[in-house]
Amino acid sequence: MPDTHQLLLFIAAGWLLNLTPGPDVLYIVTHSLRSGARAGIVAGLGITTGCFVHIFAAALGVGALLAASATAFNLLKWAGAAYLLYVGVRLLFSRAQGNVLPSASINAGAPLSVDLWRVYSGGFWTNVLNPKVAIFFLAFVPQFISPGTTQTTWVFLALGVLFNVNAIPVNIGWALAAAWMARRASLVQRGMHWLDRVAGALFITFGLKLALTDNPVS
Template sequence: MIEPQQLLVFIAAGWLLNLTPGPDVLYIVSNALRSGARAGLVAGLGITAGCFVHVFAAAVGVGALLSASATAFTVLKWAGAAYLLWMGVRMLFSRAGGGNGAAIAAAQSAPPVAASLRSVFLGGFWTNVLNPKVALFFLAFVPQFIAPGTDNKALAFVLLGVLFNVNAIPVNAGWALAAAWMARRAGAIQRGMHWLDRVAGAMFIGFGLKLALTDRPAS
């Protein structure tokens, strides 16, 4: 299915791609800074779960449909752009960082509640599922490592896609743990947390606008 050297190249390329800052990294880091390592790790798992959806969807032809159908691509593109814009506006106008120092410290020391972690997970999940560029990425990237003579190309695609996503887990965890460590080391970060939300919100709005302006690649 794939030569050992090709497999090493695939793994290395996957790590480099997952290290590249983008909406996923921003979502993980902002949650880890605001709510601690656990929230950042859960955000990463939500993102990975969304990527798994794209891998299996591409294997059964949904990704090819997005690549071939302007209507399907446009519908998912606008849904994804709207979701990113909604997240950005919500963060831009959030009240994080308000209140007295004691209340902030207490909120930081308390572990995130289950409902909050569920919301964080779903946020990462939908950020990926509603982004057609993720589906097109898998369609463009993974087949390059599948040998032309492979009998079951769909199975090979799924296996490589799963490997790519599994390799992303430690990278995402690294971003979450690094951001949480920075939050613990910087004692004044809570006083400026509302600025973090505003900067992250503005960036999510930018990502949403960029996605909205994305054209479907030519077939």
């Protein structure tokens, strides 16, 4: 395992990386704005679960396969791009009247009409179908494994789990911040369907960007 200084550096770097907006953050924020903090937190938990898949896969060598095999990388890349495009198109053409979130209902803590399982599974697939996440773990985590370390697989796994667990409060923070903004900004409430359009366009952009991504180590 890395020493205390390296471990603290690893934690700090992980927090900074998780604060960077991307498809995962957009997914959390979109659901928090539309359906409240609970939906955003559930979205974050789905993303966290998907990230665990990448961590275990990278530790077992599947991530290395994605890095080495253009075919494997491209298959997962196109699946991920197609899913992001699907989410984007669905948001882009969603019905305006179903997206406005009553402020009073949020403030009262009333149950919201949202399928939390669908939110959770959507977050899971948004993360799992992105091969860049697997490549990231292969590139980032080994930098904090000391040379000559035995049982590198277990050390890699421990650091990956630590990175993912540390991401949970960041994801919750994104969800709470977005829900707070939705409760207090009447403009956000009135224009929620336009936010869906913006989010849809961004998801489509992320999908196209992923589709045009080359294997970074090929």
